[in-house]
């Protein structure tokens with residue numbers, strides 16, 4: 001349409017078909033589904049809903065005076081530079097501090113072998129985009145981190161899940177799978193694993209399995225992506241060596257971690273440690289995405305680590321989480337049916353529960369939200385192949401013990417209603 005001066009203006013009175021973009025989306029956008037976790041996060045904002053769905057660390061316990069002091073120090077000393085762009089790889093001081101944090105856990109890296117990222121999530125995305133062409137195989141635990149699901153879908157990975165048991169990923173089953181693939185002339189590009197306090201599985205890979213995994217991956221020349229956001233969030237048992245440490249600098253592991261669970265997810269700061277050629281490619285990938293991570297957050301973290309003992313804060317968190325985990329386990333015992341099973345985590349933020357196979361947790365979630373005002377993550381969100389339909393992820397870090405007990409009671413009531421309905425329809429006794 002032309003106006004009086006002959007210039008083109010769109011006619012906004014005619015409604016346009018919202019589906020008109022469908023055939024223009026790139027293949028990587030067409031396949032992508034939002035993770036159920038993200039969708040549910042919007043529900044957790046509703047005051048009437050008890051959400052055991054998110055992965056929220058307890059940020060209430062971060063001391064207000066420390067928060068204020070640290071920002072003051074940043075404003076006093078680094079006003080201009082914290083308002084400025086920074087290097088893509090991250091501020092050198094922060095990378096040095098990250099190496100110190102890793103070294104305390106026996107994982108040695110050099111500052112120029114570290115890339116600071118926008119949270120652990122960006123670290124995962126960079127690792128996947130650096131290696132995965134459409135159809136390339138990625139091995140992941142089953143279940144795997146629900147936040148990695150849309151990333152793997154975006155880059156059109158062919159994901160093969162390896163079952164988890166209480167000792168972590170089954171290396172016997174992994175080996176069988178690798179043999180089957182090798183017989184077809186195929187080899188995975190990456191093995192993506194969360195060895196400590198698995199999200200959502202709640203289990204930790206045993207030392208023996210860690211050693212076997214590193215040896216097997218080296219023998220088959222497959223890179224491991226070790227995602228370790230929860231290592232220090234341990235409230236029982238002894239720390240185990242990272243895969244990075246067991247690899248001993250042989251270049252077989254890409255190590256990812258984050259300040260989200262040991263400090264605060266609002267900082268959006270994570271990191272990658274990797275062999276130099278891989279890190280260079282990931283750095284280029286990051287340049288293309290966001291140039292650099294927030295310099296303000298990096299400055300905050302540097303000042304915080306200089307002034308405070310971060311392990312003391314994590315120890316406080318771990319005490320809180322242990323109490324909440326115990327509250328959740330006790331409530332599960334009380335309110336879930338006898339056929340249900342669940343994991344018993346020694347750290348991290350999640351319990352993974354499995355219900356009788358006739359209960360579809362996606363349907364249960366709809367009922368739980370609508371009639372019982374409670375939310376969790378349905379198990380399907382943690383698989384790329386439709387498994388997990390009778391499982392669920394339950395978070396205990398983001399709610400008080402009372403709220404957790406109430407929330408599990410409500411989910412128990414929703415399950416009972418589904419079991420009753422099945423009985424009424426004549427299925428089972």
Ligand SMILES: Cc1ncc(COP(=O)(O)O)c(C=O)c1O
Pocket residue numbers: 055118119120121122124145147194199227229258259260265268269270
């Ligand atoms: C296994 C795992 N990896 C990565 C992330 C993402 O971490 P961030 O919040 O630092 O992006 C999470 C967050 O919950 C996680 O559980």
